[in-house]
Amino acid sequence: MKSLAAVNIRQFERAVESLEQYRAVVDMGWAVFLRMGRPTVSPSRNPGDVCLVVGSDQGMCGQFNESLWPFLQEQAAGQATQGRKWTYWSLGEKVHGMLEDAGVPQEVHFPSPGSLNAVAERVQEAIWKVEEWRSAKKLENLYLCHHVIGDQGGYTPVFQRVLPLDAAWAKEHGSMPWPNRCLPMLGSSRETMFSHLFRQYLFISFYRAFAQSLAGENAARLMAMQAAEKNILELQDDLQALFREQRQAGITSELLDIISGFEALNEEEVYEISDIDKPEPEMSHARQGNDL
DSSP: OHHHHHHHHHHHHHHHHHHHHHHHHHHHHHHHHHTTOOOOOOOOSSOEEEEEEEOOOOSSOTTTTTTHHHHHHHHHHHHOOTTOEEEEEEESHHHHHHHHHHTOOEEEEEOOOOSGGGHHHHHHHHHHHHHHHHHTTOOSEEEEEEEEEOTTSSEEEEEEEEEOOOHHHHHHHHTOOOSSSOOOOOSSOHHHHHHHHHHHHHHHHHHHHHHHHHHHHHHHHHHHHHHHHHHHHHHHHHHHHHHHHHHHHHHHHHHHHHHHHHHHHHHHHHHHHHHHHSOOOOOOHHHHHHHO
């Protein structure tokens, strides 16, 4: 199990590394697109913020899901603005139940991907749901809350904003330097180009969050198994120490019994020898006369 968790961690880390290379290509597309102006996005009619909470349905992960909610409450309180309310999306049955127990509003739920092959399917479902809500003017701010692998091992929660693509984001990507002098031109309309780039941006954001969460889940499982192995070794040492103590006590008890028996036998032999060595008492003169 430990070897499998370690292999899975490396698999998801490599997927994130490959995704970062793809993200660099998409960012170059944003740089070309934003040089020609930022698209106008109509504001949402729903004054609320949406947060997708990414959890796990696998076992032996410790407090992997439970540790998300206190962290999310703290981050949501820091992002709260007057007149806005939070709506939560969930990924994973355990997170879904946790949000239900907390009594917070939930609108969308996705099954948890069990492997890297299922991540792409979940990402497409999330993209379709975002586009559906944006078309209905129900979504403006979108956040992701999930776990990543910690610097010192284990996992740590993160909270990041995905939408909207605000002016600061547009300025950062629009000012990216181009690697050569030949700046490419758009071959399609700005609306079509924005739609494709936007879908790729969502794909990268969701895929990275889901893959990092799976890596953190396996790190949590590895940490839990290491802790269990440590407890087993400590318990084994305690049992071996108790066994040696009881065995030594049994040997000592047997030796004491043997020594006690030996001492008792010696005392009997000394008593018998002392009886044999005693002189017989002299017969009285009257008895001697009778004998004569």
